[in-house]
Amino acid sequence: MPTWGWIIIVIIALAAGAALGFYFARQAMMKYLKENPPINEQMIRMMMAQMGRTPSEKQVRQMMAQMNKFQK
Missing domain, CATH: 1.10.20 (Histone, subunit A)
Known part of the structure; x- marks a missing residue:
């Protein structure tokens, strides 16, 4: 696979990781505030x-x- 192909895969993986991290952190914070107002x-x-x-x-x-x- 050419170098540009790996670069695109890395960029997609970073974007997906950031999106999933934001989602799970938001869910955890909402659960914490619900349990401990x-x-x-x-x-x-x-x-x-x-x-x-x-x-x-x-x-x-x-x-x-x-x-x-x-x-x-």
């Missing part, structure tokens, strides 16, 4: 209510800021 303000309010506290809006915002800072 990120924490939002409503979840913080519910957690504090379970602990017997009624949080103010300021407290909820402070906790969200702390969590966002911790995640980065």
